[in-house]
Amino acid sequence: KILFFHGFDAEKDLIGSLANMSTSERIKAIQKMPGTMKKKREIRNKVLKEITEKSRHRGTHLSCCTQCLQDTAVSFRRFGNTISEHFHLLRVWHKTLKIIGAEFGTSVLSYFIFLKWLLNFNIFSFLINFSFIAVPQFLAAEPNNLSFTGLELLTGAGYFQQTVLYYGFYTNATISKIKNGPSYNMQLAYIFTVGVHFVICFLILSFSMANSFTRNFVNPQAYSVNASKLLCTWDFNITNEKAVKLKQKNLSTQIKEHLTEVNREVVNFSVTQRIVRIGVHLLSWFASLGTAVAACAGVYFLSINNLELFVKGRNNDLESQAAMLVLPLVATLLNTFTPFFYSWLGRMERFQTPGQQIYVTIARNIILKISIVGILCYYWLNIVSASESQCWETLVGQDIYRLVLVDFIFCLLGSFFGEFLRRIIGTTVCVSLGQPEFDIGRNVLDLIYAQTLTWIGILFSPLLPGIQMIAFFIVFCVKKVSLMRNCQPPRKVWRTAQMTTSFMFLLFCPSFLGVLCVIGVTVWRLKPSEGCGPFRGLSSMYAAVSEWIHTLEHYTVSEWVVWIYHNLITSELFFFILSSIVLIITYLYWQIIQGRKTMTKLLRKQIINVTKDKMFLLEKLRRLQRANQNPSA
Numbered sequence: 001k002i003l004f005f006h007g008f009d010a011e012k013d014l015i016g017s018l019a020n021m022s023t024s025e026r027i028k029a030i031q032k033m034p035g036t037m038k039k040k041r042e043i044r045n046k047v048l049k050e051i052t053e054k055s056r057h058r059g060t061h062l063s064c065c066t067q068c069l070q071d072t073a074v075s076f077r078r079f080g081n082t083i084s085e086h087f088h089l090l091r092v093w094h095k096t097l098k099i100i101g102a103e104f105g106t107s108v109l110s111y112f113i114f115l116k117w118l119l120n121f122n123i124f125s126f127l128i129n130f131s132f133i134a135v136p137q138f139l140a141a142e143p144n145n146l147s148f149t150g151l152e153l154l155t156g157a158g159y160f161q162q163t164v165l166y167y168g169f170y171t172n173a174t175i176s177k178i179k180n181g182p183s184y185n186m187q188l189a190y191i192f193t194v195g196v197h198f199v200i201c202f203l204i205l206s207f208s209m210a211n212s213f214t215r216n217f218v219n220p221q222a223y224s225v226n227a228s229k230l231l232c233t234w235d236f237n238i239t240n241e242k243a244v245k246l247k248q249k250n251l252s253t254q255i256k257e258h259l260t261e262v263n264r265e266v267v268n269f270s271v272t273q274r275i276v277r278i279g280v281h282l283l284s285w286f287a288s289l290g291t292a293v294a295a296c297a298g299v300y301f302l303s304i305n306n307l308e309l310f311v312k313g314r315n316n317d318l319e320s321q322a323a324m325l326v327l328p329l330v331a332t333l334l335n336t337f338t339p340f341f342y343s344w345l346g347r348m349e350r351f352q353t354p355g356q357q358i359y360v361t362i363a364r365n366i367i368l369k370i371s372i373v374g375i376l377c378y379y380w381l382n383i384v385s386a387s388e389s390q391c392w393e394t395l396v397g398q399d400i401y402r403l404v405l406v407d408f409i410f411c412l413l414g415s416f417f418g419e420f421l422r423r424i425i426g427t428t429v430c431v432s433l434g435q436p437e438f439d440i441g442r443n444v445l446d447l448i449y450a451q452t453l454t455w456i457g458i459l460f461s462p463l464l465p466g467i468q469m470i471a472f473f474i475v476f477c478v479k480k481v482s483l484m485r486n487c488q489p490p491r492k493v494w495r496t497a498q499m500t501t502s503f504m505f506l507l508f509c510p511s512f513l514g515v516l517c518v519i520g521v522t523v524w525r526l527k528p529s530e531g532c533g534p535f536r537g538l539s540s541m542y543a544a545v546s547e548w549i550h551t552l553e554h555y556t557v558s559e560w561v562v563w564i565y566h567n568l569i570t571s572e573l574f575f576f577i578l579s580s581i582v583l584i585i586t587y588l589y590w591q592i593i594q595g596r597k598t599m600t601k602l603l604r605k606q607i608i609n610v611t612k613d614k615m616f617l618l619e620k621l622r623r624l625q626r627a628n629q630n631p632s633a
Contacts, residue, residue, distance in 0.1 A: 397460035
């Protein structure tokens with residue numbers, strides 16, 4: 001054990017002993033020292049300096065090559081430590097999330113964690129598409145002859161049609177800048193980049209959902225133990241006064257949430273009250289489903305009329321630009337104002353806990369939003385693809401661009417009108433209303449809706465994740481400011497450890513799996529446009545892969561690729577066996593979960609019984625002590 005003393009001599013001895021340790025032992029020893037992070041960094045830098053000096057003194061006995069390698073290793077290590085010291089400055093979310101969790105609890109915090117996760121997700125998607133699709137196209141791109149007027153930022157048409165933003169601009173040729181040099185097949189790059197992107201997204205979503213499920217459902221006590229929250233979670237290295245107050249608020253909020261869940265009372269209703277409540281629930285669901293059906297019908301008929309306007313054409317450019325925004329405006333208005341009606345229905349139903357109301361509101365909103373997206377996908381894949389448009393893929397990409405942009409604008413307007421003006425009215429005009437609470441269900445569904453549009457649009461607009469990345473960053477900043485200035489903490493404190501898992505599940509099951517179906521139909525079934533895009537002249541986008549495999553059959557070096565394609569990728573038996581294995585693994589994993597839950601319950605019972613026995617023995621000892629002190633009694 002290393003004893004940490006103040007003073008120059010003690011510090012010099014400490015640095016000398018640390019320098020003689022291995023790298024892993026030295027890191028562990030520094031981590032275990034009591035003291036601030038600043039002091040630990042200073043000691044680590046002094047130790048590295050000491051190691052460098054020792055290596056130089058030993059340099060006379062070492063060869064020049066060995067000395068050079070040691071100096072290089074130490075230099076890289078010091079450079080890595082310097083980078084890690086300054087990397088925390090780039091973590092703009094850490095302090096913000098701590099403040100939100102301390103002031104508003106884990107329910108509101110779960111929304112911002114989910115938003116941050118989606119932002120990182122879109123950064124990854126943008127880097128993949130930009131690197132493997134957009135950058136090669138820049139090398140073969142022709143100059144854009146269209147003029148930029150500024151309206152393109154709203155409509156996505158005009159100048160942007162001849163840029164890498166849309167599918168129609170990409171070439172179907174093999175790009176080669178060096179004669180007899182390596183070439184780049186844009187058809188294969190386009191379809192493989194999109195395919196690998198969705199495979200990686202599937203793996204990331206599955207892993208994140210499984211990790212969150214394990215943390216919050218399988219073994220939640222390992223992350224939120226009652227006694228350890230109170231006795232073992234304080235970080236004694238915190239010395240800053242603001243950090244101490246923030247940590248106190250955070251722990252206080254978490255303990256309140258857990259106590260609220262533990263002390264929750266079950267209200268027993270009479271038979272008449274139950275019948276009335278069931279009737280109110282059924283009526284609310286009938287009203288919400290009827291509203292969703294009416295909204296979908298309106299979007300469908302408007303989209304048909306919208307396509308007719310585009311096919312016929314317009315003489316006035318301003319009128320044509322305005323006509324392009326009608327469909328996204330109506331769809332976004334329905335997605336924006338209908339959830340307020342659903343929130344009112346939730347308040348009328350008077351659920352026992354805020355969690356029940358939020359989950360029911362989320363279910364109704366997801367039905368509305370997924371239904372509207374489904375109607376739009378039917379319109380794009382069955383009507384737009386069969387229209388007389390010269391490049392129907394670019395037309396679909398423009399529609400999705402406008403939907404994403406208008407949804408982003410309404411999200412910002414919702415923060416202003418729904419939270420800022422509501423606070424002004426609640427604090428000046430009608431004081432009884434008070435400040436608004438942050439609507440978690442509505443805001444989360446807005447994120448899932450925006451991410452669903454982005455996934456659908458990746459095939460038709462490869463750089464759409466970059467636009468969504470910027471939008472999510474602005475939304476995070478605006479929502480954070482609006483939350484701090486306009487909203488009040490939830491009136492009922494409640495714990496939402498499982499809410500992040502629910503968000504992941506909603507993003508995966510209706511959203512991502514539905515997008516995979518849309519992409520699958522587009523790639524395998526629909527005929528690409530004849531005059532634009534990398535797949536022009538082919539019967540389907542997937543035909544590019546078939547032609548590539550047919551070419552590889554003439555090369556003996558690529559026989560293994562051809563074998564994999566014919567025996568695995570195009571084999572129904574392989575996918576049947578793979579699906580069976582996945583189902584078996586899922587069943588075994590579920591059995592393990594159930595076994596761990598049973599063991600946890602048994603352990604709890606044993607702990608309770610042992611505690612009762614101890615209390616009984618303590619009570620007996622107290623009685624014996626009293627009897628000894630007062631023998632007459």
